[in-house]
Amino acid sequence: MANIKDVAERAGVSVATVSRVLNGRSPVAETRERVLAAVQELGYRPNNVARALRTARTGALGLIISDLTNPFFTELADAVEDEARSLGYSLVIGNAGERPVQQDDYIRTLLDRRIDGLLVSSAGTGSAMLSEVVASGTPLVLLDRLVPGIDAPCVRADGRTALTELAGHLAALGRRRPAIIVAPAGTPTGEERLELFRAALAEHGLALPDERVGSTPDLQHTGGRRVMSALLDLAEPPDAVLATDNLMALGAMDELRARGLRVPDEVALVVYDDVPWFTHTDPPLTAIAQPTRELGRAAVHTLLARIEGRPADSVLLPAHLVTRRSCGEPPTP
Amino acid sequence: MANIKDVAERAGVSVATVSRVLNGRSPVAETRERVLAAVQELGYRPNNVARALRTARTGALGLIISDLTNPFFTELADAVEDEARSLGYSLVIGNAGERPVQQDDYIRTLLDRRIDGLLVSSAGTGSAMLSEVVASGTPLVLLDRLVPGIDAPCVRADGRTALTELAGHLAALGRRRPAIIVAPAGTPTGEERLELFRAALAEHGLALPDERVGSTPDLQHTGGRRVMSALLDLAEPPDAVLATDNLMALGAMDELRARGLRVPDEVALVVYDDVPWFTHTDPPLTAIAQPTRELGRAAVHTLLARIEGRPADSVLLPAHLVTRRSCGEPPTP
DNA sequence: ACCCGCCGTGTAATCGATTTCGTAGCCCTC
DNA sequence: GAGGGCTACGAAATCGATTACACGGCGGGT
Numbered sequence: 233m234a235n236i237k238d239v240a241e242r243a244g245v246s247v248a249t250v251s252r253v254l255n256g257r258s259p260v261a262e263t264r265e266r267v268l269a270a271v272q273e274l275g276y277r278p279n280n281v282a283r284a285l286r287t288a289r290t291g292a293l294g295l296i297i298s299d300l301t302n303p304f305f306t307e308l309a310d311a312v313e314d315e316a317r318s319l320g321y322s323l324v325i326g327n328a329g330e331r332p333v334q335q336d337d338y339i340r341t342l343l344d345r346r347i348d349g350l351l352v353s354s355a356g357t358g359s360a361m362l363s364e365v366v367a368s369g370t371p372l373v374l375l376d377r378l379v380p381g382i383d384a385p386c387v388r389a390d391g392r393t394a395l396t397e398l399a400g401h402l403a404a405l406g407r408r409r410p411a412i413i414v415a416p417a418g419t420p421t422g423e424e425r426l427e428l429f430r431a432a433l434a435e436h437g438l439a440l441p442d443e444r445v446g447s448t449p450d451l452q453h454t455g456g457r458r459v460m461s462a463l464l465d466l467a468e469p470p471d472a473v474l475a476t477d478n479l480m481a482l483g484a485m486d487e488l489r490a491r492g493l494r495v496p497d498e499v500a501l502v503v504y505d506d507v508p509w510f511t512h513t514d515p516p517l518t519a520i521a522q523p524t525r526e527l528g529r530a531a532v533h534t535l536l537a538r539i540e541g542r543p544a545d546s547v548l549l550p551a552h553l554v555t556r557r558s559c560g561e562p563p564t565p
Numbered sequence: 566m567a568n569i570k571d572v573a574e575r576a577g578v579s580v581a582t583v584s585r586v587l588n589g590r591s592p593v594a595e596t597r598e599r600v601l602a603a604v605q606e607l608g609y610r611p612n613n614v615a616r617a618l619r620t621a622r623t624g625a626l627g628l629i630i631s632d633l634t635n636p637f638f639t640e641l642a643d644a645v646e647d648e649a650r651s652l653g654y655s656l657v658i659g660n661a662g663e664r665p666v667q668q669d670d671y672i673r674t675l676l677d678r679r680i681d682g683l684l685v686s687s688a689g690t691g692s693a694m695l696s697e698v699v700a701s702g703t704p705l706v707l708l709d710r711l712v713p714g715i716d717a718p719c720v721r722a723d724g725r726t727a728l729t730e731l732a733g734h735l736a737a738l739g740r741r742r743p744a745i746i747v748a749p750a751g752t753p754t755g756e757e758r759l760e761l762f763r764a765a766l767a768e769h770g771l772a773l774p775d776e777r778v779g780s781t782p783d784l785q786h787t788g789g790r791r792v793m794s795a796l797l798d799l800a801e802p803p804d805a806v807l808a809t810d811n812l813m814a815l816g817a818m819d820e821l822r823a824r825g826l827r828v829p830d831e832v833a834l835v836v837y838d839d840v841p842w843f844t845h846t847d848p849p850l851t852a853i854a855q856p857t858r859e860l861g862r863a864a865v866h867t868l869l870a871r872i873e874g875r876p877a878d879s880v881l882l883p884a885h886l887v888t889r890r891s892c893g894e895p896p897t898p
Numbered sequence: 899a900c901c902c903g904c905c906g907t908g909t910a911a912t913c914g915a916t917t918t919c920g921t922a923g924c925c926c927t928c
Numbered sequence: 929g930a931g932g933g934c935t936a937c938g939a940a941a942t943c944g945a946t947t948a949c950a951c952g953g954c955g956g957g958t
Contacts, residue, residue, distance in 0.1 A: 285912095303636070324656070509846070616915050618942095619942070
């Protein structure tokens with residue numbers, strides 16, 4: 233591949249001049265055109281690696297995502313990618329697969345690659361490497377998940393409105409024994425959702441006793457199924473279940489189906505995170521929709537602010553309840 | 566951040582020695598330990614940008630995916646990422662969003678970043694930039710989609726077995742008027758699936774006339790819905806439909822539902838690409854499952870072969886029919 | 899007419915690593 | 929004991945860009 237020296241020779245100028253023309257400085261029509269012609273003829277493209285070494289800017293952002301196959305995170309990643317690209321950055325995606333060790337591995341790699349900034353939707357509580365990121369001075373923004381003890385802005389959705397709406401919805405439909413499936417105590421997101429849901433239910437005179445709080449470290453399909461099974465084995469099984477993750481909800485649905493229980497007739501089901509195909513499940517699922525694309529966009533902007541040294545605050549966007557049929561009420565058209 | 570010079574000073578050796586220790590050459594216990602101690606104390610990590618400039622190897626692979634929000638491609642990307650990471654490469658993902666222009670944009674960026682190799686699941690027929698890739702000498706492997714005129718190995722699934730199984734399945738269930746929803750003529754994948762399906766049907770005495778071949782350039786939800794609508798308006802509407810993409814299938818289902826037609830009673834529906842949540846739709850969808858993760862893995866291996874100068878051939882892995890209830894037969898447990 | 903300053907350009911340093919080449923010291927052999 | 933070969937290490941070139949500094953020429957001000 234042609235390099236800047238080849239271009240300089242062909243245009244009969246120095247490499248400095250070529251560099252200046254390409255970066256918009258010192259615009260003298262005649263020289264400028266000779267250089268551009270040479271660039272054209274040789275099909276020259278600047279080597280980003282060399283440029284990055286010299287300028288200490290790679291033009292790449294890193295995104296650590298907890299689980300790429302989870303549709304919520306896919307959409308988030310898509311939104312981030314879109315926004316980053318439109319602002320001239322490219323995106324290196326690291327998939328943590330919900331494993332803290334793998335996450336740390338990836339963060340290290342990205343740091344070694346000298347990305348300009350890092351977005352992290354953290355798996356678990358693995359904050360050891362995160363404090364290293366902060367220490368290294370690489371701009372960091374947390375996405376969707378808070379990490380205690382890490383001094384970085386966090387962009388995420390606020391479930392309060394949605395959960396209040398949900399509690400009202402369930403109460404109005406006569407549900408008396410709500411339950412929740414969450415990540416285990418200690419994970420900030422899980423705890424927050426639990427507390428908000430409990431508070432919202434209380435306002436409608438509904439209790440959420442600990443026995444109807446099912447939790448599992450396995451945030452996937454099988455975890456959700458196992459927890460749902462335990463809930464159904466209770467002396468007083470729930471008549472409404474909120475699954476705080478779409479994968480766990482799928483597992484929960486499988487368990488219901490396996491036991492021949494009908495949704496919403498016998499048990500109402502609500503999912504945290506709305507996903508396009510929830511319209512197509514049997515029955516269509518009532519869901520709490522986070523403003524995913526907006527989150528992605530905001531995260532990129534916050535990160536760029538940090539990169540450019542501008543002040544950057546945390547962002548909190550409201551989530552909303554999307555009513556479908558899995559709680560019993562027909563959707564209002 | 567500490568650099569190699571700092572380490573050298575602290576250890577009282579030259580930078581060359583530090584480099585050698587870190588790369589496993591010239592192992593002399595005493596010096597070696599001094600260097601490693603200095604590395605430890607300074608928290609030194611080699612600058613990958615500088616290393617890449619010198620060695621002309623970035624340790625990064627590029628992946629251009631046609632649509633990140635399509636679950637099939639998500640799983641593919643996940644598999645590729647997994648395999649790449651386990652082999653010491655990181656992955657830069659570019660999302661083409663099914664837009665050739667954006668795809669070309671991204672390929673250029675990745676080339677500028679001097680990635681070691683490129684995997685492309687091409688959107689449309691945008692092969693202009695692809696021939697540039699070949700010309701640039703960057704190792705290239707096509708993924709899932711063939712691109713005519715591009716001299717690069719292609720890793721993809723062979724639908725012949727699956728479509729033969731499907732034709733038999735439909736015939737056995739008494740379906741007489743099969744139809745297909747495909748990408749428009751001119752897209753290799755679409756044409757191939759059409760021809761294979763037609764041939765397989767013929768073996769069971771079933772015809773697939775052109776009027777029951779619905780195509781749309783919009784490979785998304787709305788495209789699928791529009792085509793399904795046209796098929797249903799036929800004088801002799803189909804009693805079985807194969808949608809060659811999972812997004813289009815969702816659109817098709819919406820149209821069926823909107824018209825109050827029951828699946829499988831009135832129309833059988835089959836989807837190309839199996840996705841985890843197809844178990845949860847109403848009814849569970851019979852699908853053609855591509856060996857997605859194996860495809861991802863094979864693609865990375867093929868690409869590495871090219872990178873290392875080993876011979877690399879195209880790979881063709883068989884797809885299979887996964888029978889559920891959307892064609893009428895209960896699944897055999 | 900002379901000098902100052904500015905503008906466009908070239909020369910060379912620089913970013914942080916790898917790698918070639920050269921050299922000093924050591925051991926072994928004859 | 930001298931010479932040859934090997935080993936461990938350092939000095940310096942190198943990758944391909946950006947950029948600080950130097951310099952020559954030209955225009956304008958006095």
